[in-house]
Amino acid sequence: MQTAAAPEPSNYLNVAHTVKSWLLTRDHKRIAILYLLGITFFFAVGGLFALGIRLELLTPAGDLFESETYNKLFTMHGVAMVFFFLLPSIPATLGNFLVPMMIGAKDLAFPRINLLSWYVYMIGGLFTLAAALLGGVDTGWTFYTPYSTAASNTHVVLTGVGVFISGFSSILTGLNFIVTIHTMRAPGMTWDRLPLFIWSHYAASIIMILGTPVVAIAVLLVALERLFHIGIFDPNLGGDPVLYQHLFWYYSHPAVYVMVLPGMGVISELVAAFARKAVFGYKFVAYSSLGIAVIGFFVWGHHMYVSSQSIYAGLLFSILTYTVAIPSAIKVFNWTATLYKGSISFESPMIYVFGFIGLFLVGGLTGLYLGAMGLDVHVHDTYFIVAHFHYVMVGATIMAYMGGLHYWWPKITGRMYSEGWAKFAALTIFVGFNLTFFPQFILGYLGMPRRYHMYPPEFQVLNVLSTAGATVLGVGYAVPLIYFTWSFFRGARAPANPWGATGLEWQTPSPPPLENFTTPPVVTQPAYAYAEENAVA
Amino acid sequence: MVEHTQHVAPVRLYVVVFLALLVLTFLTVGVTYVDMGEYNLFVALGIAIFKASLVILYFMHARWSPRLVQIVMLTSLLFIGILASFSFADYLTRGLLGVPGR
Amino acid sequence: MHSPDAISHARLQHHFDTLEQQQQASTLGMWLFLATELLFFGGMFLAYTLYRAWYPDAWVAASHHLDVFWGAFNTVALILSSFTMAMAVHAAQTGSRQGQIVFLVLTMALGTVFLGVKAMEYADKFDHHLVPGPGFLFDDPRYARAAQIFFSVYFAMTGVHALHMVIGLGLLLWLLAGARRGTFTAEYNTPVEMVGLYWHFVDIIWIFLFPLLYLVGHH
Amino acid sequence: MGNIPLFPQQASNHATAVDGLYFFIISVTAFFALLVVVLVTIFAVRYRRRHAAEVGTPVHGALLLEITWSVIPLIIAMVMFYWGATVFFAMSRPPQNAMEIYTVGKRWMWKFQHVTGQREINELHVPVGTPVKLLIGSEDVIHSVFVPAFRVKMDAVPGRTTSLWFTATKPGQYHLFCAEYCGQRHSGMIGSVYVMEPAEFQTWLAGGAPPANMAEAGEKLFTDLACVTCHHEDNTGRGPSLRGVFGSTARMTGGGSVTVDEAYLRESIVNPQAKIVAGYQPLMPTFQGLVSEEQMNMLVAYIKSLASRPAETDAAAPAAAPPQ
């Protein structure tokens, strides 16, 4: 910092340096950074649990941890990763930073609520962390009854309270996005000019608002049932344990689209920027986000084919599961078509895009195996499922998240990072990821159940491969942590628009000034108007 | 896009709505003393829906609210409907196949 | 979209251009929040529906242990409070400070009455061992199990509802302080309107809870 | 490295059906994955940026293309749905003559009882070539019966009866897993399924003096628990006669009717108020907590055995006995 020749122009980072100016900030950009720190912390926590899991599974015998410890490891891994890392990851960091900028607003509609949502998130996180430190919880991230209500003697209530609280953070973020997108667009920023990133965040926000409260009440009822022995989910008292599964998946299936939709938005931006070309079929990509969000609410029963749910309900959920795959297909094909006649460059964010497409293909297409009732019977609750959801959640979404971070990093921090290291990390992650999770498909079809502390010896070789991959993957994730930190303090100054991209966020200095734009923007063109200057029509 | 300033409803309207709600409350208690079999439930629900609509339309000004607000309202109802109908797609068809647990 | 010469007003937050825009945002935000709330209760309504369908007779038997008089009394109290709340909003919109204060105090009084009656009913359930858990006792042993579920649902729903009432009372208190300072005027009264929406929503939930819990079957 | 399995054994009638579907979906998805990967690669190479200021050539969306790549996947997806549903239906409907085995999940073991009375723990012996139907319950939390070599799985849900069926096709020893997380020793809730030649199986079944068969044990319970005080065979008691109920269609008070299967019998015993037989009062007390999972199975086996009993003579062998 001391080497800067001319005094830096005033921006949101250097206007104030006190801790208080951060902790009481209402600037969406600073809140995004607060979130970034929280999320990275929980990713590291979840990652440590994952390493514990993988180390234990190196050998068939349960020799590293007690069974109970292992069960707590995967539960807390799932809880930390899903509720405290992946759900908020892209929306709360990149979304928070970019939604107002992309539509030309000075801030989100409710800045105080935005700050509140971060505090709510952290408080929820602390509850869950406290539960982990006090001895942990062992129900699996799904909290199935009656195990969670009547059998487990771990900190279910404390964890549940943490999840419940963090749900409100998600609701507040979604609410803020929807209101902002509706009421704060700059003059000329009509709906058909919105960047696709905005569309996908809008769609994800709908899910946050309409889904989250249902899982909140489900978890609340679990807590009440544990505390007061009310019988809503307890078959011994006349309740129905499967009702809990309905309530849980009513949210948790759409929630997987909360995890992937913002990532898809990132990919649309990146594909356009690095092919210097408007996204093919803008309208289809935009509306497919809404399609995924809405149809996503109709398919939850595909998690319950063998739960004793009625076969007819299963049929309904199965056919709808297949229809929700179509909007995803539309997106993939349109991204591919966007590359056609583009001007494609291969900076690190684009490498992540290629990674995303590859891993999302595997993850999404394996979803089709699970939607088929007859096939899901065999692979349900095996490592096939574990592999499927890591491909979509970790493979696809984290690739998108990393791609987005690399793409907007210069805007967020005003600094560049080392391109060489960035490419190295991207490749390491890709290789490590596939090595970790591809063998799990095979394991799953062989029949290795999930949540198994010990397993029959014939499964060992594939598990060793997986653990080896996880090590590579861990390194791949640690490297960006290092060069990003370095870049934040020491990196070369970034220009306003290092990629030559369109979009309002690139038309303001890096890092942006306090209220985002020095002059209020007026929009006159659709998104991604690349060829406009040398248009041949 | 800017809406004109808020709609201020006349006090008289509020009084009328209140009285209607009061009457409906007595009505809903009253009809439980009439045995209509299964229809008791539907009558009670019908009255409740009617009362809720009055509150929403007049006390909450939904009648004069922007379209978007009305859409939000209807959407939330729709999604409750999805939750209920799809869960009941399970409960109502259990046992239909005549094979336990299917 | 907004006129550049937007009226400047002390209540206009820096990131909005006009008070209208600000008010629109708040209204939409509040309604979205209520949508969330509705789904939150929706989970419990689903549980209610399922068990009522499974245990129709027990539902009737258990419901008859609730006192229709007090249920109806509370319904009237809440409806009246909704009315006074609407009047408080009206007072704010017409710039009547006195009116705001009177109607807010009335609304709070009615809300407190509601909670008082609720507390009394809860105490009564405790006395009669109708609180779910190991101490639960039901006069008709055939229905004991399902009646316990009824009361679980009863306590969960009315409890969460009462919690909303308590939060509402807190918000009203905050409004009252503002009203006394003369914060809300014909020009700027968004907070009163927003809390009003919330209060009416809580009322609506009760409008459904009352027949569903107190008036099952015929008396 | 010789014996690292990459593909599970096929040891039941369902295995080939499931695997057929599996290979179909593999080929479809491999096709689409390759299609996209190849196109992306070709475009990335062919349209790489040649100089710094270059921008892409605008290509406007094509409606026809969008429709094509929505409709074709949709059609293929519907084929997958249909195929998957067909396989699932076949898995769900056991043949009439299936040999029944009562299965109870309990933390952390599997308990099986054959209708002839033999009990097994964490081991299940079945003959090759005979359809076998497991009637599954749980004593505590949710478990899930899973035999990878048979490609079958079904949750054991406390308070309910569930079922699965298969016909083993290859003698041998196969893994039996609990697939639904059930607490500390979930991964220890495993065992083996032994598929035997029919003759061998008969010997096994005959070996080790079997106690009373399940229906007989159930009959004794029926008396001990005083069910007989209300349920007389000649329909003179306060409750309906249970002779011939199983498999019939019972009419309920307030309209509606139910097919009487094992799940309904269980419900009638633990939760008699839920469905009241037309013409009777809701008098029957709940036996929830008074009968264990295993006793429940015996009662069910007994009531089922009444189904086929001709009105006059008492047949010696219950219908549910394994075919010879």
Ligand code: HEA
């Ligand atoms: C980001 C998260 C994410 C995403 C995006 C998805 C996407 C999908 N998922 Fe996944 N899923 C999870 C996260 C996710 N899932 C998790 C966490 C679980 C397990 C939870 C637990 O039990 O712990 C799970 C479990 C799960 C199950 C339950 C399995 C079981 O427990 O038995 C099923 C069943 O149908 C399923 C299906 C699908 C489908 C059909 C899609 C579709 O949306 C995929 C659509 C995408 C494509 C299809 C690819 C692109 C399309 C083409 C290239 C065109 C070709 C297409 C056709 C021919 C149709 N998932």
Ligand code: HEA
């Ligand atoms: C977003 C979600 C997410 C993410 C990112 C991950 C990441 C990983 N997961 Fe996870 N996983 C889940 C969600 C996720 N998982 C869920 C929901 C379950 C189900 C739980 C349940 O059954 O209830 C599950 C279950 C699960 C299992 C199955 C356990 C079982 O069923 O018995 C396994 C096994 O291999 C596994 C492995 C991994 C691995 C190796 C990673 C790796 O990608 C992790 C790599 C990351 C690191 C190694 C950390 C990176 C390092 C740093 C950032 C620097 C570190 C810094 C310091 C230590 C200071 N996961």
Ligand code: CUA
């Ligand atoms: Cu029993 Cu897992």
Ligand SMILES: [Cu+2]
């Ligand atoms: Cu799902």
